[in-house]
Amino acid sequence: MTTSAGDDLRAQEEEQQRQLGVLQGIADHAVARVADGRLRWDVWLEQASRHGRYGFTNTLLIPAQRPTASDVRSYDAWQKQGRQVRRGETGIRIISTRGKPRTVFDIAQTDGHTIERPELTPAEGLRRLSQLAADLDFYVDRGQGWTYLGRPGRRIKVAPELDDTIAATVLAHQLAHALRPGGRIDPVSDYSASCHGVRRVLADSVAYIVLAELGLDISRLSFPPSQRWAGKDARTDSFAAIRAVGDQIVRTSTRLKRRLHDLSETAPPTAAPRETAKPDRSQMSSPPAESPQQASAGSTSELHAALADTHRFYRRNLQGSWGTRYLAGRGFTSAMQEQWEIGFAPRAWRSLLRHLRELGHSDQTLIEAGLAKQKDGGEPFDLFRDRVVFPLRDRGGEVIGFIGRRRDDAQGPKYLNTPETALFHKGDVLFGLHEGLPQFARTARPLLVEGPLDAIAVNVAMPDLYAAVAPCGTAITAEQIKGIGVHTDLEASGLVIALDGDPAGRVGAVRAWRTLHRITGPVEAAVLPQGQDPAELLSPTSHSGVREALLCVTPLADLVVDESIQRSGGALEFVESRLAAAQAAAALIAELPPDQIARQVTRVAVRTGVDPTDVTTFVASAISPDPSADAWSPQLPSPDRQNTERRNPSHPASPKRTNRRTT
Template identity: 45%
Template structure:
C-alpha cells in the first residue's frame, strides 16, 4: 500500500485494535496464557501482530506471507482477504493462514528431540542439566537474558516479573520443540502485559529454540559460500571496485554457485533436512515440490548477531545480470531483516571505542566507509530496509548513541532522501538518539561504494567531512512541501509554520527527551529564517505560539 489517507486510516485502525486487546490483557479480561497460546503459533510476527492476527482470524494456526507460502509450494487462493499486520518500519503488511491456501502438503519438520536439544544448549551455556524440562527452560531463559538487552521499563529490579518472563519463555520453548508446555499461572491482572515484555519473551524463546540446529545450518551454509569464492567472478570484481583480497577475507565474503541445488546438496550431505533449509531461508520449493537454492550466482554477505553468529545472507548479482541486484533472505523464526544491520559484528570493537556510527544502505557501502575511514567512522547497512527502532536498539547495545550520535548516509537519490527523512522520525522518537544526528551525501546519484570505485578512499573520507545536520534537511523538506515558491507573504508564513511544527515536536519535549535531537533550537530557528527570508524574531514568535498557543491570528512576515 502507498502512504496515502487510506493507509493511514488502516494503520490507525490496526493500532486501535492492538491497544484494545492489550488493555484486555492488562485488566485481566484475557489471561496471559491466552496470549502465550497464540504466540506459540505465530509469535514470530511480534507481540502486537500476534494480537492483530488473532483479532482478524481467530482460528489461525499457521500464518505466513504470500511469498513464504509460495516458497513452501502453496498458493493463496484468489479473493482471500489478507490478515493485516504492522511492519517494523510502521507500514501495513499482509499474511494469510494456511486455511486460505491450496497446494502441496506441508512437510512437517522431523520430530525434534526437545529434551536433548535443551540439554545441549545447557551444556553450551555452562549450565547444569535438569530432567524437569520446564525448570531447565526457565533457568536457561535467565542465563540468556543476562547477555541480552537491558530490562524493559517495569522489569528492572522486579523479581516477580522476571519470573513471569522466564516462565513465558519456558512455555514457548517447550511448545516450539513439540513438548508439553508447563501449566502456568499468572496474576489475574497483568498490568505489565505489553510489547516491551512480550517482544522480549519472543526474542529469548527464539534464541533458546534455535540455539543449536539453526546455528549449525547457517554456519555450514557460510562455510560453503566461502569455499566457493575462488574461481568465481566475485574476487576480481570486488578488487576492481576497490575491495582488496585482504578486505574480502576480513569481511568473509562468499559466492553462491549458479547451480540451483549446490547448497542444498551440500547441506543434505551434512545431515540437514529439507525443512531445515526452507525454515532457514536457504532454499525454496517450486510448484512441483522440488527444492532449489534461494541464492544463485551471487556474491554473498553474511548478516551476523553482534556476537558473530550468522543469521542470514544478502546476495548480489553481477553487474548487468537480470533480476534484483540485491536479494535478502526471507524472514524466518530466527532472522528478521528489519532487526538486522550488516557489519554490526565486524565494527563492534570500533563502535565500542567511540567511532561515529554511519547508517548506509547496502553491504558494499558499509565496507567502503569502513575501509576508507576506519579511524573515525564505523558503518553498518540497513540492507534496503527503512531504519527501525529494533535496528537502533541493536546498535545502542554497542555504541553510545547519546555521546557519538550517528550519521545517515543513504543513497543520494529520491528514494535515499525520502529514507533519510523517515529515519529522522525514527531516530528522534522517544529520544532513541540523543547525540548529534548528521547526514552525508556522496554525490548526486552516488553511494559510498560508487564513490570509492570512481575516486578512491580519500574521496569517501572527504565526503564524510561534509556532514550536515539532518534536522536541516527535514526543515528544508517541510518548507519546500508547504511554501511553494516562497514568493508571497502567505507562502512564507505557511512554510515557516510547517518548519516550526518540526522544531516544536522536539523543542516541546520533556528535558532528556527528544529535544536532545535539536540541542540548539536557536540554530534551527536561524536556519528557517535564512531559508524563508522571514525575520528571525518572527520565526521565534511563531515557534513560541506553536509550543504554547495564545490564540493569535498570525504574525507579520515582512
C-alpha cells in the first residue's frame, strides 16, 4: 500500500469515526429525553414498532432524522421490492450491526410497486399468536375443558371471557416472558396481579410491538413514566436502564415478529390486504450485545480517590479566602460558587500535601495525579497555591484535574492547569462539558469560550441558548469536538465560538478554523466588544454589549476568508494583489462543505473585484491541485492595461459584515 493510499484509508476511517460519534450523540440525546420523560415511552414504542429490526439505537436515530418514517430500507433493498429511491432524496443515517454508518431511505422517498400486507381481524390475530405459541411448544388454555398433562411451565392461561383483542394482548405479554433467557410466564391469566415494575414494562412493551405488527388495537396498553422504573438520575443508572430494557424489548419483539412472518409464509391469506411495507427480513438480525466496560486498574482508582479528596479540601477552603470575595465582586454569587463546586488552594506550600498524607495517600500518588511536584528529589510541594480552583471532569463526571486562577496582582501564569497524567489530557478535556449535559439535552448550542469563568457566566445567564465550554489553555482540538459531539448533534446545532474583537481575535479565528471547519453543521462566531469577555454577562454595568454579541453571530468562514483576503491582498490596490487575495481565499473555500462554497465564491468576488468564474477556477484548482496541462487559468492583464488599473481598481468596496441573530 502506498503512503497516499494509506493516508486516504486513514482519512476514511477518521471520517467514519466522526460520523459514528455524531450518530451516537443523537442517540444519547434521545435516551436522555426518554429518561427525563420528554419522550414518552409509548411514543418510543411506536418508533420501535416501525424500526425495531435495525436495533435499539436506530429506533432513536431514524425518527430523529425523519419523524414521519414508517418503513426504511437500503437503496438495493427497495430495488428488490420493485421500488426506486427518487433522485435527490436525502438518506437516513443509521449504525449497522457491524458498527459502521449506513444509509437507508423511507418508503415515502421511493416510487414503484405497491407493497401490501394482510389486515387481520382480532380473531385472526389471536389465531396467529396461538399458532406461534404452539410452534414454541406452549399450550394456550382458554378453558377448553381438556385436561393438560404437559409440563406446568409450558401452559399459558387466557381467561375465556376476554375478548379476542385483550386475549391477544395477554398472550403476547406471556410470549414476551417466554422468549427471554431464563424467562418464566406469569402463573395466572390475570398477569396484572403478579407482574410489576420493569418486568411488566418489558413484557407489555413487547406485546405493544407485536400487536402493532399484526394491526391489532394497542390502545388498552398503558405505561408508567420511565422515571418510575428507570430512576431519575440522568447521569448514572437511568440511562443504562433505558438502554438495557429498550435493547431487550427490541430483541424479543424482533424474534417474535420473525417467527410470525415465517409462519405466515406457510399459511394461506385470510384477510384483505392493505398498502404498507412488509418487514425486510434481510435486515432483521438482532443487534449485537454491547460489551461491558473494562474495570479500572487499582492505580487509577488511587488517583481518582486522591483527586476527590483534593476537591473536597479545596471547596472547604474557599469560604473566607480572597477567592470568594473576588468571585462575588464579578457577579458570581455564593450559590453559583456552590453549584459549580469552585474551590480555593491555600497559599502555603504544603497544606494540601499534609492533608492528603493524613488521609493515607502516598506522595507518589499525589505526584502522579498532578497535585504535587518534586524538584531534584527534594520534598514534594503543592502544585496549586493561592489560586481559585475549578474542577475538570471526565465524561462520567469524575474529577480528573483542575484549573487554578491566580489573583490579579500575583506573579505567574493567569491560569494553571493540572499537568498531563494518566487521567488528564488537556487536549481531550473541556471545562463545563459534563455540567452542560442538561442544556445539551434541551438542544442548547455549544459555545466555545476562553476560560472557566466565561463558561460559568454564559451557562448561568443564557442557559436556554448556549451550553458554554472552555478548553484548558489550548486551541480547540479534534478530540474536544468529538467529546461535544457525543452529547449533541453538531450537524444540526453546529457550534459558536466567542472571539475578541481585536487582531488577536482574528488570529484566534484562523487557529480555531483549522479544527472547526470539519464540522458539517453551522460554525459561527460571536465577536465580542474589545476588552470584554463573556464573564461580564454577570456584571451589572457591562453585560449588555457582551449579551448582544452572543445573540448576533456571523459565519466563522466569513471572518477567516476576510482575514485571508486582508493578509494576502492588503489594500487590494493592484490586480496582482486582488488575484493573490482571491487565490488565498480559494484555498480556504476548498475546505468548506459543498453547500457553502457558492456563497463564499460570491463574497470573494465582491471583496476583490475578481470575476466569479476566476474565483471558481481557483477553488477548483485548490480542490484538485494537479490540473491537466491544457487546463485554463486566468491571465494577468497586459502591461498597458495593468498600469491603468493600478491606481483605478474596479472592485467595489468591501461589504459590511452581515450578522444574523441566533435563535
